[in-house]
Amino acid sequence: MGWRGILGFEYGIVQAPLGPDLSCPELVAAVANAGGLGLLRAPDWESPDHLRELIRKTRTLTDKPFGVGVVLAFPHQENIKAILDERVAVLQVSWGEITEELISEAHQAGVKVVPQIGSFEEARKAVEVGVDAIIVQGLEAGGHVIGKDGLITLLPRVVDLVGDQDIPVIAAGGIVDERGYIAALALGAQGVCLGTRFLATEESYAHPTYKRKLVEFDKTEYTNVFGRARWPGAPHRVLLTPFFKDWKNLPIHENETNQPVIGRSTIHGMEKEIRRFAGTVPNVTTTGDIESMVMYAGEGVGLIKDILPAAEVVKSLIEGARRLIHQRFNGEI
Template sequence: MKFGGILGFDTGIMLAPMGVDIAGPELVAVNNYEVTVKAINDTRKLTNKPFGAGILLEFEQTNTIRAIFDQKLACLQVFWGDFPKEMVDEAHKYGVKVIHQVGSVKAAERAIAAGVDCIVAQGSEAGGHVAGTVSLTALVPRIVDAVGNRKIAVVAAGSIADPRGYVVALALGAQSVAVGTRFIATKEAYAHDYYKQQLLHYNEEQTDRTDLYERFNWKADVRCIRTPFYERWKGAPDFVQNDNYQPIVGKSIFFEKEAVLQRFSGQVMNRTTTGNLEDMVLYAEQGVGLVNDIVPAAEVVRRFVDGAKAIIQGPSKNYLPKPKKDNDHSEVCEQGKGEKEVEKECVETIHCE
C-alpha cells in the first residue's frame, strides 16, 4: 500500500470542509469576493504552505470561485452538485487543482469525465451534509475501480476518526482520508467549547441522519448527534422550518457581523455563539465514539500517521489514546458553577440514563 501525501501535500490527511467559522448554508452561500480574499489572506498569515478551500455548489458561488482562482489556491474542493469540464479547465489555467466530493458512483463518473484531480468518496456514515446512501467500505472500491489507471487520487471520507480507519481506507484503494469530526475536537478548531466537549460523550449509536435542520434554506440530509433537543423534534413535519416563525435560540458573529440563529438553524456554534446551546445542531459522524480528547490538530495528524505506520508494519495495541466509556458524561459542562448545579445541568443537557 502506498503511504504518504497526495496532490503535493506532506501527508495523506485532509481536513474535511466545514466552511469559514464552521459554516452553515447561509454563510457558505455568501458568495462575496472580498470576504473570500480576506479569509485566504488570514490563512496565509498563519502558514506558508499550500492550502485549499471548499464550496457547496448548491448555491451561487461565482464570486467565491473567482476569488479562489485569482488567489491561486492549491486546490478547490466542490460538493453537492456538478462542476463541468469547462470549470475544471479554468481552474487548471490558474494552477488550482479540483477535488470533487461525491456520494455515489454515478457522481464520481461525472467528476471523472470533467477531468478533476481528486475524488472524495463520502460514505453515508459521514457527519454534516451527506449526499449518498452507500457505506464507505462499499463505495470506495467502486469509485477506485471507476477511476482505473487515470491520474485521479481517491480520498475516503466518513467515520474515519483514528489510524485504523486510515489503514482501512488505504486497503480499500484510497490514497488519502478526509477527516472532519476528529478535527472539530482540537485546540485550533473555531467551534464552541461546548460543541467540542459534547463530542466526547456520544457514540456511533447516538447519531442520526435527518433533514430537520435548515429546511427553510436548503432541505438536505445531515448526520448529527441525537441530543435531547433533537430527540424531542426529530419527528417534526416538513412545515416545521427554521423560518422567522421560530424563536431565536442564539446569536453568533460571522465576519464581524452579528447573526441571529432561529430554532432548527443548521449553523454550528462557533466560539462567539451565545444562547441556548443545548438547542443547537451538533454535526458528527458515526466515528464520534472514537473521539476521546481535545488535542492540537498536529497531534491528530501525528496519531494518524504514526498509528497507520505501526499497523502496516505489524499489529500494535499501543498507538491509540485511552478509549472513553459509553455514556460517560463526567466532564464539567460549564466552569464556575457548583458541583451539584453542574451535575443537574449535565443530566438535563446530555440526557444521562
C-alpha cells in the same frame, strides 16, 4: 502507501472544509504545517473580499499550500473567482455539478479541483470532466451528506472506476483514527478526509460546548430536521443530543422560519440570528441556547476521547497507521 502524500502534499490526510466557518485559518494552517491538506470553507453567500482575507490570513500562519471548500448549492461564482485569483492549491467542491469550464479555469490558475461525491454516478461524471482527485463520502459522514451508500461499498467501486488514471481517491465518512485510515487504504483509497476529528481540535472555530459534546456523546442520527427552509433536500448527520431526541420526529411541514430565535452568531463577519431548527452550528462567537442548536458529527464520534491540537491528529494518524501495519500485517497490506 497513502501516507506518502496526494496532490503534492506530504501526507494523505485531508481536513474537511467544516462549515460554515469552523475551518478557520488557524486550523487550516496547523494541518498544512503538519503536512496535510487543510481546507477553508467559503461563505454560503457571495463574499469574495472576506474570503480573500481568510486566504491571506492563512498565508501569514503557514508557507505550505492549502485549499478552500465551496458548496455549489449556494451562490458561489464570485467566491470561486477570488479563490482562483488567489491561486490557492486546491478548490474543493460539493453539492453541485462540476463543469469542464470550471476545471479549465482552475487549471489555468494553477488550482487543482477536488469534488466530494456521494454516488458512483457523481464519481463517473467527475472523472469525465477531468478532476484532479475525488473525495468519496459515505453515509457515515457528519454534516450534510449527499449520498445514500456506505463508504465500504462505494469506495472500492470508485477506485475501480478510476483504474490506472492519475486521480487519487480520498475516503471520507466515519474515519477518526489509524484503524479507519488503514481500512480506507485497504479499500483502495490513497488518502482520507476527516471532518469530525478535526472539529474536535484546539484550533477549530467550533463553540467549546460543541467540542465538549463531541467527546461526551457517542451516537449520531441521519435526519432532515435542521435547516429545512434554508437548504431543502439536504439531509444531515447530527449528534444525538437531548434536544434532538425530543424533536427528532418534527412534522415534515415544520421548519425554522416560524420558530423562536434561540441565539446569535457572527459567521464570516456577518451578524446572524439563529432560530430553533436552523442548520447553523455554534462557533466561538455564538451566544444563546447552545444546547438546542444543531451539532453535526459523523458515526466515528464515539472514538473521539479528547480535544487535541490539529498537528497531533495528523501525527497520530500517520504514526498509528505505520505501527498498525507493522504489528498486524508484517509491513504489508
